[in-house]
Amino acid sequence: MLRTHLPERADTLGTSVREADLGLRLDGAGHGLLDTTHFDTVRFPPPDWALPAFTAAAQDGDLAYTGYRGNADVRATVARSVSALLGVDVDPDRNIAVTTGTQGGLFATLSALVDYGDVVALADPEYLFVERMLRFLGARVVRIGMVEDPAGPQLDLAALEVAAREGVKLVLTSNPNNPTGTVYTPATVRGLADLAVRHDFLVVVDELYCRLVYDGVPFTHLAAEPGMAERTVTLLGGSKTESLSGYRVGVAVGPGPVVDAIEQVMAISCLRAPAYSQHVLTRWLVDDVEFVRERVGELRALRELTLERLRRVDGLVVRPGSGTAYLWPDVSALGLTDVEVARLLQTEAGVVVSPGYQFGPSGHGRFRVCYARDEGLWSAALDRVVGALNGAAKAVAS
Template sequence: MRPRPTRLNHVAGFNIDAVAASAGDDPEILRLENLDTDLLPPPSAVEATRAAVGLDSANSYLPFTGQQAAKEAVAGYVAGRTGVSYDPATEVILTSSDGDCLLDALLALTDPGDEIVLTDPTYAGMLNRVYLAGGVPRLVPMTVSAGAWRLDLGELEAAVTPKTRAIFLQNPSFPSGYCLTEDEWSAIAGLCVARDIWLIYWSLMEGIVFDAQPILSPVAYPGMRERTIIVGSASIEQRMIGWRIGWILAPRAVMSDVAVVHMYNGITPGGIAQAGLIAALSDGDESFAQCVTEWERRRNALTTTLQGFAMIPAAGGWSQIVDTVHHGVDPGDLSRVLLRHGVAATAMTGWGGPVADRHLRLVFSNEPVERIQLLGDRFRAAVREAGGRA
């Protein structure tokens, strides 16, 4: 048998599905392992999707880059939040959600051997798609300052070399829940402009920020509209995970390349999903603010029940992470022990470098506060059983 392709040498499989399979359907187990939520999608999206089932116009490969009405809805949604306009016809394409849009952007902008700057920790799906595209990741460790995750700007600048083609970020970040500040975004923008490099920006959770923080978008910074690729999805903010619908916005100069990659990677998203997307983005989502408030309540409950553990509260998003090594336990070992105590949670191994490898991920978006409050006793018992310090 021939050797494995080298592009897969550093690509580790997810352990989320293994933990989920071990948890099974036991209703007593706290499901903190996967990026799901029990908060419902916008009713208008559900109704529009149902109405589209069976329509010939929704059951077609065409148009390859997405229906015009759906692209207009995306452009309007992004402009309403960022104040930056995009031409729906030439600067927006629709994708089949979270994964292919990330790979589309990397394949359209980079060559094998190009360096891509990411944070440590980062989303494993971002890191591994850099490997699949033949890129070389350069990891910038996140640090802790004043009880929050912060980007080391000196390390960021040092990570950018003549081989750097792009900085690849998500904000707020899954899984650590960090939110970049005005100063951090300004430094990132300054680097991109000064070094003439791309920013691939995954806006998946952009609006889910806590503690009355502002929503910041990098395209609003000087010089960034022409060097930023926005990849987005309805999976998180609109709670439309099952629709598998997303988008890419990019300057017209590179969109033809992005579109070609997309056509040979994902072809086109489903018309049924596009109908739901149009409704969700065009009609507005009155419940979104309530959802953010509820996710913040769950973040607070998780932080309180695990008080005393080495854990930075998420500034946004759906999850936060615990430094189990600080408590004398390997995160993978603790994940296995936690299942015996009624908790499904996953280790961060492979989600960056040395920082990620110390941590266990806890997703708080899919359990109500009353159940999250059960976590503390179970977690402490598991840490003690694993030989750690609780």
């Protein structure tokens, strides 16, 4: 387990990633502070149909046990919805598994695909737990950075090609990217697909936020690119856009042999996704179109509020992402590290943020903040954040 602590990062962080987390009490509990490491599910609750769908299933004891890859009726409904979303033909019996949330789906997928010593190319920055999972499985991780683009930072395809020539089994990224909020352009997605076909590697793409995209920015699904249906595992779910995180269900979509392997991992680790919760997915992507449209509008307004306030901090650099509900500010010009900023905001602003080191080497000097909050509480919290950061920057300068 010690390798999951990423001890080698002590060269730049001064300690292991795990020790840094413990020092900042980043254990998901919040500890009474305003916790921006996740969505506010009080302000942004699930759709009205979620609880009745769960309750109806829970009243039928026959539904308590399902096949390891999920209830057959649920998979049939989800396969139709996901086929329309991705633009590919998804067979409910071969290409889909209902997982224990997207997090559980990610771990099951990587466990199914990655053996000790395999080389895995991972975007940098990328969702905080991915590298830890890969290190747990004994993978050799090669980080692939981002390049600047008018549409937002994009995966460095030239660097990926160099890594692919040396041999990679798997590439993993998220789109929209967590933590930057960037949406990969059609050219980036096509370029990634071209590399995967030419160098014959698999791609795991986390598309959890694919419906949370602003301003009409086009979203391109990797699995629909030529040659990619048999090379792509797509992770999906309603935990963020539809606030279904408490139900702990997600979906992994991929080639039949990969889904078979995912099923085996689930069989030996959790048996199945929560059986009654699986039934909320019969309404997901079906009865939530207007719900999602309204939510995206609300979150866009919160994005603008957050940008306006954070730009009052002298020296802080922040640009809007085209997706997710995250911002990825750069505080390096303030003379503060990301660890110092995270600690400062906890003690002086009562706000928990995700320090940039969690997301990879490129995250040093940054932090991730989730603005899916109650507008009034968030406005007041932002005032405290701005005051704390400006005060600290002046102290450092003096």
